[in-house]
Amino acid sequence: MIGVFDSGVGGLTILKSIHKKLPEYSTIYLGDNARAPYGDLSQEQITAYTWEGVRFLFESGCSLVVLACNTASAQALQTIQQEYLRPDSGKKVLGIIRPTVEAMSELGQERGNLVTNEVTKLPQIKALGIFATQATVDSEIYLDEFKDQKSELEIYQQACPGWVMMIENGEDKNKALEIIKADIDKLFSQNSTIDAVLLACTHYPFFHDQVVQSLPAGIKVFDQGDLVADKLVDYIKRHTEINDQLDRTSKRQFFTTGKAEHVSKVAETIVGEKIDFEHIDLNAESR
Numbered sequence: 001m002i003g004v005f006d007s008g009v010g011g012l013t014i015l016k017s018i019h020k021k022l023p024e025y026s027t028i029y030l031g032d033n034a035r036a037p038y039g040d041l042s043q044e045q046i047t048a049y050t051w052e053g054v055r056f057l058f059e060s061g062c063s064l065v066v067l068a069c070n071t072a073s074a075q076a077l078q079t080i081q082q083e084y085l086r087p088d089s090g091k092k093v094l095g096i097i098r099p100t101v102e103a104m105s106e107l108g109q110e111r112g113n114l115v116t117n118e119v120t121k122l123p124q125i126k127a128l129g130i131f132a133t134q135a136t137v138d139s140e141i142y143l144d145e146f147k148d149q150k151s152e153l154e155i156y157q158q159a160c161p162g163w164v165m166m167i168e169n170g171e172d173k174n175k176a177l178e179i180i181k182a183d184i185d186k187l188f189s190q191n192s193t194i195d196a197v198l199l200a201c202t203h204y205p206f207f208h209d210q211v212v213q214s215l216p217a218g219i220k221v222f223d224q225g226d227l228v229a230d231k232l233v234d235y236i237k238r239h240t241e242i243n244d245q246l247d248r249t250s251k252r253q254f255f256t257t258g259k260a261e262h263v264s265k266v267a268e269t270i271v272g273e274k275i276d277f278e279h280i281d282l283n284a285e286s287r
């Protein structure tokens with residue numbers, strides 16, 4: 001099975017794309033809703049909580065876990081991959097930041113110079129705004145990953161405190177507009193010529209329409225879901241030893257450390273389909 005982990009309901013935006021691109025693959029989703037938001041926590045806390053989630057997914061039968069959370073990918077992935085995962089375990093943990101940056105760089109080469117500044121038919125993107133949690137912004141990982149891709153993009157980051165909990169609490173999206181507009185203004189005050197933005201927190205695509213509505217006209221908005229899912233398809237094609245372990249009977253399970261009824265309701269209003277979450281306790285001693 002493929003495990004998909006997030007601090008809350010945000011990872012559903014990635015899971016939806018995974019189900020679209022890999023419909024037969026069985027998945028287990030885990031949201032650590034009881035401890036969200038991760039974006040304001042320390043690296044130690046994010047790493048400890050993420051590892052607890054990953055271990056639960058391994059114990060539930062996953063051999064591959066996707067951290068469908070930028071904050072966990074930025075702050076916890078390296079320690080988990082390099083220090084916690086036993087190389088002989090046959091299990092893998094992937095993040096979503098490198099795949100996002102690689103996929104955007106490839107898009108640029110194919111159709112529009114996102115990265116390379118080649119002259120093509122599509123409008124050029126020279127300055128990219130990144131909306132993310134404080135912990136992702138502080139890690140500067142997006143700056144490093146775009147640099148690794150030899151990108152010539154100018155990057156401007158803006159933390160958006162408050163967005164995640166408005167989504168977790170199931171608040172009226174239009175009530176969020178004022179806060180969204182204020183964060184957009186802050187981003188554009190760094191550089192008014194930004195011509196595209198990336199929603200680099202998996203919760204934020206739930207506000208996609210509100211972001212588009214609040215941005216100056218003509219600004220392209222990138223969500224990560226399809227970019228990450230395409231890269232996951234590539235990954236499992238290249239890693240047959242992992243692919244062979246993955247169940248392909250389209251099972252879908254949803255777990256939360258929060259209140260199952262509330263999380264199921266929030267998930268349903270934002271994803272648009274009925275999802276039944278089951279509560280679990282991540283406390284290692286009790287399992």
Ligand code: DGL
Pocket residue numbers: 006007008010011036037038039040068069070071072133136164200201202203
């Ligand atoms: N959805 C997560 C992300 O992509 C984290 C949100 C949070 O818990 O602060 O960064």
